Amino acid sequence: MSDDYYFSIKRKRPEELYESVLDYFKNDTLSSYAKSKSIMRIQRKITLRALEIMELKENHCLILDAGCGPGFVAIYLNELGHKTIALDIISDFLNFYDIKDLNPILADMCYPPFQPNIFNAIISISALQWIYKDSDLEKKRLELIGLFKSFYSILKPNGKAVFQFYPKNKAILDDIGNIIAENTKFKGNFIIDNPNNPKKRKIFLILKKE
Numbered sequence: 170m171s172d173d174y175y176f177s178i179k180r181k182r183p184e185e186l187y188e189s190v191l192d193y194f195k196n197d198t199l200s201s202y203a204k205s206k207s208i209m210r211i212q213r214k215i216t217l218r219a220l221e222i223m224e225l226k227e228n229h230c231l232i233l234d235a236g237c238g239p240g241f242v243a244i245y246l247n248e249l250g251h252k253t254i255a256l257d258i259i260s261d262f263l264n265f266y267d268i269k270d271l272n273p274i275l276a277d278m279c280y281p282p283f284q285p286n287i288f289n290a291i292i293s294i295s296a297l298q299w300i301y302k303d304s305d306l307e308k309k310r311l312e313l314i315g316l317f318k319s320f321y322s323i324l325k326p327n328g329k330a331v332f333q334f335y336p337k338n339k340a341i342l343d344d345i346g347n348i349i350a351e352n353t354k355f356k357g358n359f360i361i362d363n364p365n366n367p368k369k370r371k372i373f374l375i376l377k378k379e
Contacts, residue, residue: 174339174361174364175339176338176339176364176367176370177337177338177339178335178337178338178367182298182335182337184298184299184302185302185303185337189299190258190259190296190299191258191259194238194259194261194262195259195261199259199261199262199265200265202238202239203238203239203262203265203266208241209241212241212242212245212294212295213241213242213245215242215294215295215333215371216242216245216246216292216294218333218362218371218373219292219294219331219333219373220249220292222331222360222373222375223290223292223329223331223375225289225290225329227289228250229250229251229252230251230252230289230290231251231252231253231254231287231288231289231290232246232251232252232253232254232288232289232290232291232292233253233254233256233281233283233288233290233291233292233323234246234253234254234255234256234271234292234293234294235256235278235281235291235292235293235296235320236256236257236258236278236293236294236295236296236297236299237255237256237257237262237263237271237273238257238259238262238295238296239262239265239266240255240262240263240265240266240268240271240273242292242294243255243268243271244266244268244271246292247270247271253271253272254271254272254273254274254288255268255271255272255273255274256273256274256275256276256278256281257273257274257275257276257278258275258276258277258278260275263275278293278296278300278316279300279312279313279315279316279319280315280316280319281319281320281323283323284323285322285323286322286323286324286325286326287323287324287325288323288324288325288328289324289325289328289329290324290328290329290330290331291320291323291324291328291329291330291331292330292331293330293331293332293333293334294332294333295333295334295335296332296334297332297334297336297374298334298335298336298337300312300313300316301313301341301344301345302337302341310344310348313345313348314348314352317348317349317352317353317355317376318352318353320376321353321354321355321378324378325378326378326379327377327378327379328377328378329375329376329377329378330355330375330376330378331373331374331375331376332373332374333371333372333373334372334374335372336372342359342372345374346359349376354378354379355376355377355378356376356377356379357374357375357376357377358374358375359372359373359374359375360372360373360374360375361373
């Protein structure tokens, strides 16, 4: 990504207005999100793009859907022939639909409860901004370090992780890039679709374990 590229979102997003994702996604807000056909369609489209970015060599991979919400991404990955494990910190999301076939795990994605070298790939859609939203919060920085170290551990050699998320500004991207470089052996970069169109802009982080 060019150092000349710049963006900054002025309006307040839910992750800035609420201390925790657990505070935001509950009751009517959680139900409306889980029932939304529009969000389901958008996440399926983003999932296809994430798979394209990862360029997986195998057709039937074991994939972790980290921060899965009601399971839109994991369900779609299963439909495409992959074996999926759905992980989220919000129990009501995991119980909203019958997703027993997705092996739902209630856990914090920063500290996934898995042995090393398990997954071919990890996909995380619209979750990372809840973990790292302000470079001035040291606790959030430590959580992000924990996430990347954990993901590096549970991926198989040559495994890949891709995040689609909504950072507030380019400074957040720079911070995340520095945290990865300083604390892990991941190789990767940011990919921005429609960079100059705020309404259509999609930001991806692709990482590979070498």
